[in-house]
Amino acid sequence: MVETDLIHQGRQFASWAASSPFNLAITVVGIVLVSHLIPFILAPHLWFVPGPIGAHLSDLWLVRQAQKGKRFLTVHALHRKYGKFVRLAPNHVSIADPDAIDTVYGHGKGTLKSEFYDAFVPPKPAVRGLFNTRDRTEHTRKRKIVSHTFAPKSIIAFEPFIRREIQLLVDRWDEFCAKADRENVQGPRNLNGRAWLDALMWLNFFAFDTIGDLAFGKPFGMLEQGADDARVEFEDAFGKKNTTTCNAVQIINERGEYSATLGCAPTWMRPYLAKLPWFSKRLASVKKLTGIATARVNERLEHGSDREDLLAKLQTAKDDQGEQMGKMELVCEALTQLIAGSDTTSNTSCAIIYHLCTNHKAMQKLQAELDDALKDSEDVPSHDEVQDLPYLNAVLSESLRFHSTSALGLPRIVPAGGATIQGKYFPAGSVVSVPSYTIHRDKGVYGSDAEAYNPDRWLVDGARQKYEKAFVPFSVGPRACVGRNVAMQELSILIAALVHRYDIVLKYPDEPLDTIEGFLRKPTVCEIGITRRH
Template sequence: MVEADIISNARAAIDWALSGPVNLLLTLLAVAAAFHVVPFLLNTTAILIPGPLAAKFSDFWILSKAMKGQRFQAVHEAHQKYGKFVRLAPNHISIADPDALNPVYGHSTGTLKPEYYDAFVPPRPFPRGLFNTRDRAEHTRKRKIVSHTFAPKTITAFEPFIRREVQMLLDRWDEFCDKARKENTRGPRGLNGRAWLDTLMWLNFFAFDAIGNLAFGSTFGMLENGVDQARVEYEDGKGGKRVDFCSAVQIINERGEYSGTMGLAPEWIRPYLAKLPWFSKRLQSVKALTGIALARVNDRLENGSEREDLLAKLQGAKDDRGEPMGKMELTAEALTQLIAGSDTTSNSSCAIVHHLCTHPEAMKKLQTELDQELAHSEEVPLFSDVQELPYLNAVLNESLRYHSTSSLGLPRQIPAGGATICGKFFPEGTTVSVPAYTVHRDKEVWGEDAEEYNPDRWLEPDAKRRFEKAFVPFSIGPRACVGRNVAMMELTILIAAIFKRYDIVLKEPEAELETFEGFLRKPVRLEAGLKRRDL
């Protein structure tokens, strides 16, 4: 009888909800409210943690900040206002403390990747890649395969390919400088004879061509042609294939905006958000970016290659069962390499150029070191010539700290049994994160000038020991960036070559570096004037 009454009441509620648009709207609002309020009330630890009022009951506070491209700044300001622990959503707590890094991201902590990462999964039929795999056993399997491709011997073999693309960049910039010198081009503030260009655009070209060379055995031709264009392939699953061309820089930006924002929305509402213009437009870029990776994998499978590049390493790798990756999994991992190898390099190198140009004393110190140490080196130095240069390393470290390309706090879910982090107990299922941008500005670690760009801090006694616990440009733990060593080799050679060769000034030297955060924090544009240095 009781069961019958329950069923009857449920049917009556459904009939009422469907009886008119107002009733349906009220029902949906009630369901949405319950979806957010119930986790808030059940998580007794989270109830006591301060944060923006809207964030107490809804995920849409942080989602709206992400759509505007300034999530990192909103979270940073919230910590400045509320303290170490801040609620970003009913069940998401941000912890701005270096001591939280290991409990949240470290080895053997048991934290899990939450549903946020589902928004980064490639479209069907492609499987999850290393970054967005949530299952711990599957992640361990994938990491063993992918880590093998970044063994020290392999990384050493990549150096000639990196140096080739750096040389191509220098050759193109030399062309512009020679033309400007001959024409005595008059630039801003009467700076004659300089080549004025958007350095971000050209650093994007470099980054895409470099990862194309490293990962797929051939470049995208962007440096050579001065055009941002990549081949895209779409398959319908029935043997049909459609080929297109697209702006790779634009779609990788929009893909980051889509996934980085959609991941913050509750799982149940994502299909509806995907139909809204802001999301639907960017969803096309998600598909196109996967199509770029597919085009490269198809080319390799059809034509083969003698190159020992990243894709060849992935093709030859086998898991614990002796099984190689299939085409779909190869594409998913190639996509991960494409994103990680292009986006971070261009963003970071652009930020370094900006910060050195706005801190001429730091640029002068760097160029003095390069002139002394590389007096007899080639135009593009060997990694062995530059990897131990003190001030160059100080510039790279300070730039990665200050700019924080990966500025957001990557979310993790507390496992069964709960966990105590920085003195607070969080029950199972709580989402926690540690914001890299804010940790990189912790005055207790970095000093009172933490908000300032100062490479000299890295030359202080015991700097590495004092800073290492709060320096996380590549994250930490089992899910840290496997390509860190390749990225640092690339940045080190690139920045040394550029500033050894050119005198660079900004079109707007007093302006802040404008950035937009999708998944990564990216410069928007950087107009600069270049000329060859007189050595």
């Protein structure tokens, strides 16, 4: 009876609201006000946490910051203004304190990934991978399977394929240098005889080809073609396939923008936002990116391979119950490998080259170290030749700190019983995060020049031990990046090969490196001029 009355009253209200434009306007305004005030009222423990008024009242403030692509800078500025705690949404607080990292992300703390990660689950197949799995038990299962593929023995086996793609990259750059030399003899059309190119574009080609080789047994062919072209395969509910091609770099960027922005919105709002033009365009890229992974998995399942690549290891790995991953799980993990193995490498290596070019002392010191260590080396050095070079490691660490490819604070849900974080109590269900970009610029840890690029800071006695608590380029705890060692191997060989082989300058040395943030922070372009050194 009560339920019937409520339904009747609801219909009466709907009829009243639709009876005139004035009534409809009052209704819309009322719904907006209520939807903003309720989250604020339900979080009294956060009423006095400072932050923008919009962040106190609605998740839409953070949605807008993510959409603009400069969230990391906005959050950093807010922490400089307000201090340690900043409210980013009605139930989300950013905590800029290195001592909060272990509490929020560490082993045994019980925090869980928030609803933010649901936006990274592909629409079809709607199966979760290691990255976006929120259930702790399922994450443990998946991590055991995936971690097996990154065992030390596997990483050693990856090196020849990484070096082969680096060799192909330098071969292409050598071609450009030779062409510039020929044209310079005929006339000064190329300034100082340099070859001019967009480093970001070619490093994207390299990164995609490398992860294609490591993960799927075959590169995408971007370095050879000098073009970004990847095969996409869609499957309908009946298994019928439709194949096309796409610009992989563009869609991986748009996928990150879509998911990282939509993930800031409450779950109930996401279907409506997804219909707006900005989101719907990028949703198409989400589907295409899944289609790239689907194409590679289907090719493997249909034709097999003799290669012991990442996909082969995922196919044969078993969980504690002896179960293997199904096809849809393989697609999701292949998708994760594709994103993590390409986007991060290209962004980071591009940033390293840019910052070395703006710090001539650092460039000279690194080249001197490499000249000494690699005087008898092949074109592309081995990992053994470069992995223990002090200044190279300092450059890599400083670049990972200063550029912060993963710059945003990864959100976590406070578990049952609540948690006290840096003196402030957060009840169960609160969302907290620690912003990597801001932590990497903590002057209490890195000194007064924390806002400057300075690889030498890592060579001071005890520096690594001191910086360890505030250095999170791969996150920490049970959700830390499983591919960290492969990434470091790839970066160390790549940067050593390029810096040793070429004299590199920026085309526009006075311009800052423009970056935009989706899920990851990435450069938009990096034009350089190169000549051969050796």
